[in-house]
Amino acid sequence: MRNGLKEWIDGHVTITVRGKRFERLLNMAIRDGIRIWNIRRVGEDLTRCDILIRDYFRLRPLLRETGCRSHVEGRGGLPFWFIRLRRRAGLAIGASLFFLGLYMLSSFVWSVEVTGTRHMDPQKVLLAAEQVGIKEGAWKVKLKEPLVLQKELMSLLPEVTWVGIDFQGTKVQLQVVEKDAPVKPLPTSPRHLVAKKRAVITKILPEVGKSHVTINQLVEKGQVLISGIIGNETRQQVVSARGTVRGEVWYVSETSVPLTQNMYRLTGENQEQQYLLVGPYAVQVWPFNKETFVHAESTESRFIPSYAGYTSPIGWKTVHTAETEPIQRKLSVEEATEIAKRFAREDILRKAGKDAEISDEKVLHVTTENGKVYLSIHFSVIEDIAVEQPIVGAPQPPADAGKP
Amino acid sequence: MKRWSRRLRQLAGGVLELPQDVVLEVPRITMIGHLQMYIENHRGVLHFSEKELRLLLTNGQMIVSGEQLVIRAILPEEVLLEGRIGGVKFLETGPQGS
Numbered sequence: 001m002r003n004g005l006k007e008w009i010d011g012h013v014t015i016t017v018r019g020k021r022f023e024r025l026l027n028m029a030i031r032d033g034i035r036i037w038n039i040r041r042v043g044e045d046l047t048r049c050d051i052l053i054r055d056y057f058r059l060r061p062l063l064r065e066t067g068c069r070s071h072v073e074g075r076g077g078l079p080f081w082f083i084r085l086r087r088r089a090g091l092a093i094g095a096s097l098f099f100l101g102l103y104m105l106s107s108f109v110w111s112v113e114v115t116g117t118r119h120m121d122p123q124k125v126l127l128a129a130e131q132v133g134i135k136e137g138a139w140k141v142k143l144k145e146p147l148v149l150q151k152e153l154m155s156l157l158p159e160v161t162w163v164g165i166d167f168q169g170t171k172v173q174l175q176v177v178e179k180d181a182p183v184k185p186l187p188t189s190p191r192h193l194v195a196k197k198r199a200v201i202t203k204i205l206p207e208v209g210k211s212h213v214t215i216n217q218l219v220e221k222g223q224v225l226i227s228g229i230i231g232n233e234t235r236q237q238v239v240s241a242r243g244t245v246r247g248e249v250w251y252v253s254e255t256s257v258p259l260t261q262n263m264y265r266l267t268g269e270n271q272e273q274q275y276l277l278v279g280p281y282a283v284q285v286w287p288f289n290k291e292t293f294v295h296a297e298s299t300e301s302r303f304i305p306s307y308a309g310y311t312s313p314i315g316w317k318t319v320h321t322a323e324t325e326p327i328q329r330k331l332s333v334e335e336a337t338e339i340a341k342r343f344a345r346e347d348i349l350r351k352a353g354k355d356a357e358i359s360d361e362k363v364l365h366v367t368t369e370n371g372k373v374y375l376s377i378h379f380s381v382i383e384d385i386a387v388e389q390p391i392v393g394a395p396q397p398p399a400d401a402g403k404p
Numbered sequence: 405m406k407r408w409s410r411r412l413r414q415l416a417g418g419v420l421e422l423p424q425d426v427v428l429e430v431p432r433i434t435m436i437g438h439l440q441m442y443i444e445n446h447r448g449v450l451h452f453s454e455k456e457l458r459l460l461l462t463n464g465q466m467i468v469s470g471e472q473l474v475i476r477a478i479l480p481e482e483v484l485l486e487g488r489i490g491g492v493k494f495l496e497t498g499p500q501g502s
Binding site: 002022026027030031036038041047049 | 448
């Protein structure tokens, strides 16, 4: 029936009407669509009521007709506010200038703080930051993206692993993570280098210690290659032997490969399903009817919005299902042999350890039986054969070793 | 004629289960305790003072008596009255009208 907001925006006045025929005035005003509210008698022939400003001017001919007189007692609403504001222009300008100033001042960098330095001087970080533009009094609008600044700052500071740039209002926080000093090699105890396997030496490079074998020599497992005891009978010292010893090792590998192979092939039939994730539940949204494939591969991708460590409980999941069909592939004996050789090579290299290389391979035997190809292959592999063996019970103190 | 139309209206109201105020052109009054009163279907204000509101109806008058009465809002057919309402009285000008 009443609209308080409209009354306030349009502006209203409180008037008192003096006259004997107020009821008639009221009826005529209502018929003309004038809105009057809060009508109350304040005395004999005296009534107070509220009315919109524009209706007040329409009321005047009616007042004359009924012989009543009106007097404005109070004003309220937005138009009167504006008038009051115009009277106090200084206040209005001051208030708007204050907000403008606050906004402008908040768009500058007022302080730069460095955290996380342990050995480095924070001043060095501040100087580097000044070069990329982060300094007290810098205008934040002119600065580049934090990620770009971060990259530039990191290239200026080589002794730093990572720099985080965090704008907190007018404060810039630079979080520095320093590089750790390189790890020093652990001091090792006195040791020999001995053979890991039965092998023929192809290369021996002693760095510390005395070599006991030569190239093309056959060594047995456990035989000392580089000794940690140096010197002659009169002057001896125990050291931690170090060096590279490579040798040729022989392996015989047995592999078998079936001639028929089962594989799956995509048929091209596929479908996508959308799910709404609510907490731990997934609700299927679209499409409702799920086509069932006998063999299928499916991949799913999830989208869960998260911000600043908070993860939304509601997410989206898309499952893509592609139908596959089984097919059988027949291999010829040559193909199967190739595959078997490849398998055998991989297997051997795994056994031989890293930086091993196959110097020679020889197929000893191929048989086809029960739909499978059986192979035995001989490999010569050149690999690192040295392994450390601590020296126990040897003359321990090296300082005394020289003076028997 | 007038009696016929009235009987027809009453009959229609009974058969179709229409609210009586729609059919008979009588006021519909909603009261919230004795504090507020909402009157629809009036035909104009005859008298208003702190103690009494007299409204014109289609058939007669309605007198609301009370204390500190204030008309919170008024429209051509509706009145929202507030105050301490003491009583409501109807004056009928006869079944045929004047």
